[in-house]
Amino acid sequence: MAYLSLTNISKNFENVVAVKDFNLNIEKGQLVSFLGPSGCGKTTTLRMIAGFEIPDTGTIFLDGVDISNIPPNKRDIGMVFQAYALFPNMNVRENIMFGLKMQRRPKDEMIRRAENVLSLIRLENTAKRYPHQLSGGQRQRIALARALAIEPRVLLLDEPLSALDAEVRVVLRGEIRRIQSDLGITTVYVTHDQEEALSISDVVVVMNNGLIEQVGSPQEIYRKPNTRFVATFIGTANEFHGFVSDSSHVQCDEINIYSTRVGKLATGVKVVLLVRPENVEIYDQPPGRDTQNVFEGKIDTITFHGAITRLGINASGKIITADVSISSRAPVTHNQHVWLSFDPEYCQVMAE
Amino acid sequence: MRRSISQKNRRAAWLGLLPFLLFCLAFEIVPILLLIRDSVFSKAGTLTMSNYKQVLAPLYLKSFWNSIRLSGITALIGTVAGLFIGYSIYRWPSQRIRNLLITLSDVTTNFAGAPLAFAFIIILGSNGLVTQFFLKSLGLKIYPAFSIYSFSGLILAYVYFQLPLMVLLIIPAFGGIKKEWRESATNLGADTSAFWWHIGLPILAPSLIAGFVLLFANAFGAYATAYTLTGSRLSLVTLQIGFTITGEVLHDPGIGQAMAILSLIIMGTSIGIYRLAIIRAERWNRH
Amino acid sequence: MDISRKSKPTASQIIFITLFLLYMIIPIIATYVFSIATRWDRSILPEGYTLQGYRDAMKNPYFLITLKNSLVLSFGSVLVSLLLIVPTVYWVHLKVRLAKPLLDILMILPFGIPGVVLALALVQVYNFAPLNRSPVLLTSAMVVFTMPFMYRSVSNNLEAIDIPTLTEAAQSLGANTIDILVKVIIPNILPGILSGSLLVFATVFAEFTLARLIVGAGFKTFPMLLVEYTRKDGTIAAGLSVISFTIAWIVSLLILWVGGKGMKTSQDVIKAH
Ligand SMILES: Nc1ncnc2c1ncn2[C@@H]1O[C@H](COP(=O)(O)OP(=O)(O)OP(=O)(O)O)[C@@H](O)[C@H]1O
Ligand SMILES: [Mg+2]
Numbered sequence: 088m089a090y091l092s093l094t095n096i097s098k099n100f101e102n103v104v105a106v107k108d109f110n111l112n113i114e115k116g117q118l119v120s121f122l123g124p125s126g127c128g129k130t131t132t133l134r135m136i137a138g139f140e141i142p143d144t145g146t147i148f149l150d151g152v153d154i155s156n157i158p159p160n161k162r163d164i165g166m167v168f169q170a171y172a173l174f175p176n177m178n179v180r181e182n183i184m185f186g187l188k189m190q191r192r193p194k195d196e197m198i199r200r201a202e203n204v205l206s207l208i209r210l211e212n213t214a215k216r217y218p219h220q221l222s223g224g225q226r227q228r229i230a231l232a233r234a235l236a237i238e239p240r241v242l243l244l245d246e247p248l249s250a251l252d253a254e255v256r257v258v259l260r261g262e263i264r265r266i267q268s269d270l271g272i273t274t275v276y277v278t279h280d281q282e283e284a285l286s287i288s289d290v291v292v293v294m295n296n297g298l299i300e301q302v303g304s305p306q307e308i309y310r311k312p313n314t315r316f317v318a319t320f321i322g323t324a325n326e327f328h329g330f331v332s333d334s335s336h337v338q339c340d341e342i343n344i345y346s347t348r349v350g351k352l353a354t355g356v357k358v359v360l361l362v363r364p365e366n367v368e369i370y371d372q373p374p375g376r377d378t379q380n381v382f383e384g385k386i387d388t389i390t391f392h393g394a395i396t397r398l399g400i401n402a403s404g405k406i407i408t409a410d411v412s413i414s415s416r417a418p419v420t421h422n423q424h425v426w427l428s429f430d431p432e433y434c435q436v437m438a439e
Numbered sequence: 440m441r442r443s444i445s446q447k448n449r450r451a452a453w454l455g456l457l458p459f460l461l462f463c464l465a466f467e468i469v470p471i472l473l474l475i476r477d478s479v480f481s482k483a484g485t486l487t488m489s490n491y492k493q494v495l496a497p498l499y500l501k502s503f504w505n506s507i508r509l510s511g512i513t514a515l516i517g518t519v520a521g522l523f524i525g526y527s528i529y530r531w532p533s534q535r536i537r538n539l540l541i542t543l544s545d546v547t548t549n550f551a552g553a554p555l556a557f558a559f560i561i562i563l564g565s566n567g568l569v570t571q572f573f574l575k576s577l578g579l580k581i582y583p584a585f586s587i588y589s590f591s592g593l594i595l596a597y598v599y600f601q602l603p604l605m606v607l608l609i610i611p612a613f614g615g616i617k618k619e620w621r622e623s624a625t626n627l628g629a630d631t632s633a634f635w636w637h638i639g640l641p642i643l644a645p646s647l648i649a650g651f652v653l654l655f656a657n658a659f660g661a662y663a664t665a666y667t668l669t670g671s672r673l674s675l676v677t678l679q680i681g682f683t684i685t686g687e688v689l690h691d692p693g694i695g696q697a698m699a700i701l702s703l704i705i706m707g708t709s710i711g712i713y714r715l716a717i718i719r720a721e722r723w724n725r726h
Numbered sequence: 727m728d729i730s731r732k733s734k735p736t737a738s739q740i741i742f743i744t745l746f747l748l749y750m751i752i753p754i755i756a757t758y759v760f761s762i763a764t765r766w767d768r769s770i771l772p773e774g775y776t777l778q779g780y781r782d783a784m785k786n787p788y789f790l791i792t793l794k795n796s797l798v799l800s801f802g803s804v805l806v807s808l809l810l811i812v813p814t815v816y817w818v819h820l821k822v823r824l825a826k827p828l829l830d831i832l833m834i835l836p837f838g839i840p841g842v843v844l845a846l847a848l849v850q851v852y853n854f855a856p857l858n859r860s861p862v863l864l865t866s867a868m869v870v871f872t873m874p875f876m877y878r879s880v881s882n883n884l885e886a887i888d889i890p891t892l893t894e895a896a897q898s899l900g901a902n903t904i905d906i907l908v909k910v911i912i913p914n915i916l917p918g919i920l921s922g923s924l925l926v927f928a929t930v931f932a933e934f935t936l937a938r939l940i941v942g943a944g945f946k947t948f949p950m951l952l953v954e955y956t957r958k959d960g961t962i963a964a965g966l967s968v969i970s971f972t973i974a975w976i977v978s979l980l981i982l983w984v985g986g987k988g989m990k991t992s993q994d995v996i997k998a999h
Contacts, residue, residue: 137626172620175722176642527743540746558753660839661840
């Protein structure tokens with residue numbers, strides 16, 4: 088059995104369905120992200136694991152034991168909140184030692200552990216400071232340290248970085264990942280930032296409207312989205328609506344697209360075909376005969392994004408988005424006539 | 440050129456404050472300064488502390504002791520009871536009832552003075568409703584152990600306006616306790632009492648201290664309620680100062696001046712502590 | 727287990743609130759009932775009801791005089807307060823912001839001065855005719871004493887609206903200074919002015935300390951009559967208390983109604999009794 092396992096969890100608030108039929112198994116030492124739009128039930132699920140909300144149905148097992156009826160202060164699960172979580176009347180060391188104090192650990196052990204976690208987050212010199220004397224990023228690192236000090240069996244983080252600047256966010260998420268894998272602590276990480284989820288997780292759980300849309304590694308979620316929601320929520324995608332014309336083709340209006348991903352979808356089924364912008368190839372000349380899915384178009388918009396440049400290409404009335412790396416090809420110009428192609432490997436097909 | 444004109448304008452703008460400043464000088468600042476001066480000068484015009492020395496006489500010392508005791512006890516009762524009642528109101532589920540209770544506190548805290556004193560005489564005077572009820576129905580004589588005209592009665596009447604004041608002061612402070620602190624504490628293994636002991640009360644402490652000193656000052660300066668209830672039976676600082684003005688009891692006016700300055704010092708200290716405590720309380724919220 | 731509200735009050739909450747309500751309401755109810763009771767010392771409920779106490783009170787020649795005196799004093803203080811404080815606060819907000827800290831101190835200072843001390847200071851300085859022991863001196867004392875209320879109400883209101891922007895907007899639309907004041911500024915700070923005036927009115931009407939110590943018997947006010955009767959006739963005293971309570975209730979509710987926006991801040995409530 089998995090280390091942390093949620094089975095058939097549902098939760099309603101009055102008449103709002105917050106979480107529905109939630110089933111998930113988390114292995115020991117994994118970092119699992121809950122990713123989804125606002126209001127999809129991420130926080131509610133996390134709070135049920137922590138014990139702050141009681142599920143209407145279902146069971147939560149931790150290390151093979153049903154913890155559903157254990158009160159939150161006895162669960163031994165650490166939690167890091169979005170903001171405000173440090174006790175303002177205590178300095179950093181007192182904050183960190185609070186959980187240990189509740190466990191009535193000996194004083195010298197408390198001090199030693201506080202020093203350990205402080206060095207883990209590289210903030211040894213802040214022990215005597217009060218929360219209002221720290222920056223936002225430092226506060227969140229202390230909050231993390233405080234949760235880790237009690238050596239919890241599971242660590243829960245609810246959008247821990249969303250109140251911070253973009254730059255601090257990137258640094259800190261790397262730090263969280265480093266500490267998490269150093270300690271091998273089983274972690275659930277809630278975020279609505281897909282880049283964050285993809286970059287630090289072992290497993291990503293994409294949620295929508297209280298339901299799990301897909302569970303998988305970041306690569307799987309990105310490359311092989313199971314549902315249209317996942318495909319469009321994660322990254323961007325060009326969408327083509329049409330129907331399956333044979334076991335490897337989708338007919339979308341006038342154009343016929345070859346895809347190796349039609350799978351078991353029957354001929355005639357209405358589908359949506361998705362191609363990510365980075366899987367759209369651009370040519371100045373018509374490509375060779377063996378290239379599949381070639382279309383002609385004119386460059387409509389050019390947006391510079393740093394490492395890549397995003398082009399909007401008007402192909403017989405439909406705007407197709409393509410990401411190109413300018414350094415690797417000749418410069419593009421507005422209204423330039425181009426050819427583009429989709430690699431059949433990357434043409435996702437799913438039923439509408 | 441422009442600069443000198445704007446400077447002139449600015450000086451002219453200050454002139455707009457003149458009526459108010461003159462009024463304050465005439466009826467607030469100068470009289471108080473003269474009071475301070477008179478309290479330390481003898482009739483012959485020499486600097487002397489004799490007025491203050493006279494305050495050391497048992498009668499006046501007693502009045503300070505009574506005033507401080509009365510203010511301290513009613514402020515303490517008001518603070519502790521106000522903490523629990525304020526929390527009960529803060530957590531009451533219905534917004535309408537919460538607003539109603541806050542409005543009630545708002546109105547009743549201003550019900551000090553003669554009408555309030557008389558209301559307490561009606562229910563707890565020697566012939567009062569509750570007094571008679573206890574005597575006739577339960578055979579309990581609450582007099583003379585308790586008397587509304589004495590120290591114990593004053594406590595009861597003062598708490599009537601102290602308690603709602605504390606309720607009004609403390610309710611906003613509960614709003615400052617973030618839900619995240621409660622949940623973090625729980626998550627780290629604290630139960631309800633551990634949360635209040637280690638986090639809730641320390642965070643409320645500045646507000647409680649601010650409330651306490653404000654209640655203390657509030658009671659210390661009160662006059663009408665005590666005058667109506669006790670007349671001259673009990674010696675309080677404000678009553679004694681009153682006597683020196685009306686001349687009901689023959690006093691050296693210097694003693695009244697000295698007592699007035701001492702009470703200003705006590706009030707000033709209380710308000711100073713209040714300000715410090717408020718600054719401290721606001722620090723928690725600077726997140 | 728959390729600080730947020732539950733859907734039902736707990737038992738301890740109900741007990742605390744009930745005790746609080748009893749303590750706060752019994753004295754008031756008792757006064758109202760006592761003022762119309764014939765005899766109420768032998769039974770739980772009064773033996774009968776009568777308006778005799780009110781009739782007796784009104785027969786007293788002093789009743790109307792003191793009522794008139796108190797009303798004159800209250801309205802007079804409100805008027806002086808309005809004329810003196812509102813323009814000053816407005817002026818400081820608009821033209822001399824540097825003077826704001828000074829104003830803050832001067833306006834709040836009376837909170838720290840007990841009524842008896844203020845009375846003593848004024849009586850000793852103004853011990854010459856015609857000011858000594860005069861209603862004019864009393865009015866000045868009342869204005870000083872209630873200054874914090876008027877100041878806070880008006881100042882909070884001024885802070886809440888952006889005067890410079892409003893003024894500039896009005897100017898850009900061609901309004902002159904008088905137009906701006908009458909049609910733009912005053913309507914916008916009217917709630918503050920009104921609730922400040924009501925607070926001053928209620929406080930002055932109920933004020934006993936300053937009235938008794940500064941003018942004494944020469945200009946008897948309503949609270950002074952009430953204190954006199956607490957020692958003479960309980961029923962009449964109860965009638966007079968009821969009148970005071972009722973005025974206080976009405977004014978408080980008016981203030982809430984005018985304020986609309988919500989509760990007074992706790993600072994406004996501080997009051998030297
Ligand atoms: N205490 C509550 N009472 C009523 N409804 C609630 C409560 N908590 C959450 N909900 C509702 O449950 C749904 C899921 O909320 P949840 O907080 O879990 O979303 P989330 O995925 O964390 O969103 P976000 O990214 O905005 O934090 C929402 O529709 C929300 O309005
Ligand atoms: Mg959330």
